Amino acid sequence: MTRAGRLASATATQWVRNYTGKNLVCGYCKWFAVDPLCAVIELRALGAPISAEREEQLRRSAERKSKDRAARKRQRAEDRDEYPDSDGTFAYIAGYTPAGFPYGVTWEELGQEPPWL
Structure with missing residues (x-):
């Protein structure tokens, strides 16, 4: 589903207002199958209050996951070569x-x- 489609669906179903879970960003990620940074952008477009600190935390987490994944990939390649x-x-x-x-x-x-x- 495209961003426009997700926003239209979330608006039509009033997804943000009807969400009863604890973590709005995580729930949006799971429901619409997007990554957390995309969820923050779209939730802000829908009018949900997402703090800049939360966005920065998610950004750092994504960077850390990316670095960890690259390190594991590099280690597997070294082991294969060894x-x-x-x-x-x-x-x-x-x-x-x-x-x-x-x-x-x-x-x-x-x-x-x-x-x-």
């Missing part, structure tokens, strides 16, 4: 069958967990 002949099941992949399935020594056979878990 252990190129292994995956979550095999400690060492000796080769592949003609059908493309890997075979080799599993982490379970070694009695170990993959180091990146």
Whole structure:
């Protein structure tokens, strides 16, 4: 649904006025499937009082999530580079069958967990 559609729907159903939950922004996010910053913009357009502090808090949270996600992605890439002949099941992949399935020594056979878990 587009922003115009969400605003029209929220206005027609008086969503803001009829909302009975504790967190207006979170409820709007879930109901209309938008991110928190989009919800703040749209709720302000609908006349809901959202403080600048709350918006800044949501902005910092989104930035932190983005940085954490990038760090996890970077770490997974480093782990893949460090252990190129292994995956979550095999400690060492000796080769592949003609059908493309890997075979080799599993982490379970070694009695170990993959180091990146």
